[in-house]
Amino acid sequence: MHELSLSESITDLVVEYARRERVAHVSRVVIDIGVAASVEPEALLFCFPITTAGTVAAGAELVINRIALKVRCEVCQTEYAPPTQVAACPACGSYARKILEGREMRVVAFEGE
Template sequence: MHEMALAEEVLQIVQDTARREGLRRVHALWLEIGQLSSVEPEALRFCFDAVARDSIAAGARLEIVAAPGKAWCEACAEHVALAALGEACPRCGGYRLRVTGGTQMRVRELEAE
């Protein structure tokens, strides 16, 4: 359940920012989670609610923006969309694919006061 560890890292980033910026309350957070990252968004949401309880971000709205998976297909010599690891190239059906996008896990923005 590494979503718990990730949720704790998110809260740490929020708390570091709050300290630096003198924030009193965090209302919302925007995360960008790639389709091919090792994160289950709903599990992350559940864990974040749990770890943020009693913190400056208690009850904050978590907006998770999905970033599409992308890969370079050697056979097609083209970038293609990839919905999940282990799937075939949607153009040629081959597997000579190199993941080029959609693995990110980022905290993008906070709404706070």
């Protein structure tokens, strides 16, 4: 499962942060996941307690922020938020576009003591 290795990466990052910041126990981890990042949030929530077990982040709450899709039309340069993953430019009807936001996957914050 793709989300399991992703959860392992997040756990490694948080454990590394915690060691550097001298945090003994992490209580909450906040991450951003774009809607186009092909990550299933439910699967990630399921994997997180498994990969954090026995680490400083054991029992931590995982908070997932969903980042909406934002694109720029390559024909008329209009920036828009498509209502679905496949939607034409509202200004010119083109499907040619560049994704500006919505593919990210990053740890944004964690709390602990």
